[in-house]
Amino acid sequence: MHGQSIFLQQIVNGLTIGMIYALIALGYTIVYGILQLINFAHGEVFMVGAYLGLLACTLLQAIPSGPVGVPLVITAVVLSMAGTAALGVVIERFAYRPLRNSSRLAPLITAIGVSFLLQNAVMLIFGPSDKSFPEILKVRNYSFGAVTLTNLQILIAFTSLLLMILLHIFIKNTATGKAMRALADDSIAANLVGVNSNRIISMAFLIGSALAGAGGVMFGMYYNTINFHDGYLIGLKAFTAAVLGGIGNVPGAMVGGLLIGILESLGAGYLSSEWKNVFAFFILILILLFRPSGLFGPRIMKKV
Amino acid sequence: MKQQGLGAGHYKKKRLRKLTGLDISDHVKAFFLFTFVLIFPLFDKNPYHIDVMVTAGIFMLLALGLNVIVGSAGILNLGYAAFYAVGAYAYALINLHFKIPFWPGLLVSGFITALFGMLLAFPALRLGGDYLAIVTLGFGEITRIALNNLDRITGGPNGLLGIDHPTVQLPFYKYDFGVQSEPYYFLVFSLVAIVAFFLKRLESSRLGRAWVAIREDELAASCMGVNLGWVKLSAFGIGGFIAGIAGCVFAAKQGTVSPDSFDFVVSVMILAMIVLGGLGNVWGAILGAFVLSLLPELLRGFDIYRMLLFGIAMILMMILRPQGILGRKINLIQSKTSS
Numbered sequence: 001m002h003g004q005s006i007f008l009q010q011i012v013n014g015l016t017i018g019m020i021y022a023l024i025a026l027g028y029t030i031v032y033g034i035l036q037l038i039n040f041a042h043g044e045v046f047m048v049g050a051y052l053g054l055l056a057c058t059l060l061q062a063i064p065s066g067p068v069g070v071p072l073v074i075t076a077v078v079l080s081m082a083g084t085a086a087l088g089v090v091i092e093r094f095a096y097r098p099l100r101n102s103s104r105l106a107p108l109i110t111a112i113g114v115s116f117l118l119q120n121a122v123m124l125i126f127g128p129s130d131k132s133f134p135e136i137l138k139v140r141n142y143s144f145g146a147v148t149l150t151n152l153q154i155l156i157a158f159t160s161l162l163l164m165i166l167l168h169i170f171i172k173n174t175a176t177g178k179a180m181r182a183l184a185d186d187s188i189a190a191n192l193v194g195v196n197s198n199r200i201i202s203m204a205f206l207i208g209s210a211l212a213g214a215g216g217v218m219f220g221m222y223y224n225t226i227n228f229h230d231g232y233l234i235g236l237k238a239f240t241a242a243v244l245g246g247i248g249n250v251p252g253a254m255v256g257g258l259l260i261g262i263l264e265s266l267g268a269g270y271l272s273s274e275w276k277n278v279f280a281f282f283i284l285i286l287i288l289l290f291r292p293s294g295l296f297g298p299r300i301m302k303k304v
Numbered sequence: 305m306k307q308q309g310l311g312a313g314h315y316k317k318k319r320l321r322k323l324t325g326l327d328i329s330d331h332v333k334a335f336f337l338f339t340f341v342l343i344f345p346l347f348d349k350n351p352y353h354i355d356v357m358v359t360a361g362i363f364m365l366l367a368l369g370l371n372v373i374v375g376s377a378g379i380l381n382l383g384y385a386a387f388y389a390v391g392a393y394a395y396a397l398i399n400l401h402f403k404i405p406f407w408p409g410l411l412v413s414g415f416i417t418a419l420f421g422m423l424l425a426f427p428a429l430r431l432g433g434d435y436l437a438i439v440t441l442g443f444g445e446i447t448r449i450a451l452n453n454l455d456r457i458t459g460g461p462n463g464l465l466g467i468d469h470p471t472v473q474l475p476f477y478k479y480d481f482g483v484q485s486e487p488y489y490f491l492v493f494s495l496v497a498i499v500a501f502f503l504k505r506l507e508s509s510r511l512g513r514a515w516v517a518i519r520e521d522e523l524a525a526s527c528m529g530v531n532l533g534w535v536k537l538s539a540f541g542i543g544g545f546i547a548g549i550a551g552c553v554f555a556a557k558q559g560t561v562s563p564d565s566f567d568f569v570v571s572v573m574i575l576a577m578i579v580l581g582g583l584g585n586v587w588g589a590i591l592g593a594f595v596l597s598l599l600p601e602l603l604r605g606f607d608i609y610r611m612l613l614f615g616i617a618m619i620l621m622m623i624l625r626p627q628g629i630l631g632r633k634i635n636l637i638q639s640k641t642s643s
Contacts, residue, residue, distance in 0.1 A: 116612070117616060118615075275449065288438070
């Protein structure tokens with residue numbers, strides 16, 4: 001391959017994984033925007049989503065005249081999203097809500113407790129070894145000039161974009177979305193005008209976790225294997241993506257996810273795959289040093 | 305006569321206070337802690353239990369160090385395990401290459417880690433709140449991956465082997481700590497006592513009060529003449545020094561170091577220890593480290609459900625006492641002002 005085509009191919013691969021990072025980053029950013037809470041259990045929600053997707057795929061394939069191919073994938077994604085959405089709401093209700101008015105670090109610790117709980121629950125249920133995803137889609141390659149796309153990549157890009165557009169419409173145009181933005185802007189004022197903050201916060205966790213669940217299923221299909229440890233590193237990278245875009249900023253999380261994906265993919269292609277994680281963090285630190293509140297973060301003036 | 309006796313006792317108390325500069329309640333706590341530490345090995349001869357206590361002691365040091373950065377100065381650091389790793393590898397490398405023995409190595413690795421911490425503090429001067437937290441997290445990950453991949457220097461995933469254990473030169477005999485647990489037990493708890501004493505003294509010093517001031521309100525503190533840069537740098541420096549000591553003890557005890565001992569979970573556990581104990585409280589850090597180091601061991605009977613129950617226990621402890629076991633109800637780190 002020529003240099004240029006390798007470059008383009010890496011960009012395409014990076015965009016695919018970046019889409020998944022972006023979906024997870026959205027969950028971090030929505031919750032952070034409203035509660036200023038780093039939901040450290042979010043990576044595990046993503047991991048649970050991947051396992052639920054695996055379970056759904058296996059069960060659906062066992063049904064004699066069940067769906068096959070793309071409909072099966074979509075059913076699995078929807079089922080997994082429903083499962084993780086419920087999980088997210090439960091986590092918020094029992095681990096974060098009782099600590100809403102305490103110090104900022106207290107929910108961080110319960111989040112770590114939730115992470116341990118989920119990791120070990122998944123390990124006990126599914127076993128500690130890598131699980132491989134069943135092959136649902138026959139891999140087909142489409143060549144566009146110098147780059148090759150697989151049908152799975154196209155499906156991931158399409159589904160992620162669809163979910164992001166739906167989220168955007170939801171936040172911009174519905175009453176709940178408006179309440180969410182109001183709560184993020186000024187929680188006291190929002191409460192004064194009658195926004196039910198508990199309901200909206202539950203909603204934020206529901207949406208964020210559902211997106212992470214979708215990301216989990218697609219991650220599992222793209223890499224073929226999943227492990228109960230995966231949530232941690234992917235969650236970390238998605239969080240990095242959210243910070244890169246300016247945490248609390250929804251379009252920022254999307255761009256941040258794509259950027260991290262591309263940077264990582266280029267780093268792995270041109271440097272070495274062992275250092276690819278360093279590459280992502282290094283860029284992050286550099287960007288934060290020059291733009292301390294992320295690429296699209298608000299420029300806050302300090303007030304006396 | 306009676307009055308005289310009371311006066312003498314009062315005078316004695318005063319003299320002790322003058323000597324240590326600490327409150328009476330701190331003396332009482334320290335007394336009970338010392339007694340417990342001293343009699344524990346007499347009653348429990350199980351080497352495994354002593355070993356668990358040594359690990360708990362190392363984590364107490366780490367919790368005390370992180371408490372300076374997060375608890376006192378209010379700077380969220382999510383990559384503290386990197387400091388610990390730098391301390392351990394610093395001792396391992398200087399010992400293997402330059403044959404520097406443990407005692408000077410303890411100081412050297414402390415200073416190297418302090419320098420590393422201060423280097424990391426430079427972003428802290430520019431960034432606030434959670435952005436800084438993510439930078440420390442990133443540094444932590446970079447350090448761990450670098451240790452894993454710089455095979456020629458750090459030995460890669462296998463780590464470094466054959467690090468010297470501490471020795472003490474007695475008049476006619478050289479005592480080697482070797483692989484037993486007891487000598488490390490006394491070493492590590494002496495270090496905990498020394499570090500805790502210094503930190504307790506620092507609390508009411510100019511620097512200690514400056515840390516609390518920038519934690520509560522950075523802007524107000526700088527208006528009152530607190531040099532923000534220097535104060536943050538010193539928090540990272542002192543926190544780094546303590547982690548360096550802890551890492552050095554760890555490396556000397558194990559005789560080997562490898563990157564898995566320093567992953568993100570370690571940073572998070574140390575943070576959990578100080579939050580559980582009560583942020584910004586020296587005794588709280590010690591207690592939190594003790595509880596969270598021993599809890600997994602106590603749950604060992606539950607076998608595979610151990611870590612699951614550990615997670616549940618962490619959630620319950622936090623919900624029942626959000627300010628930590630010894631914490632007071634104060635607004636620790638405010639979100640709106642720091643970010």
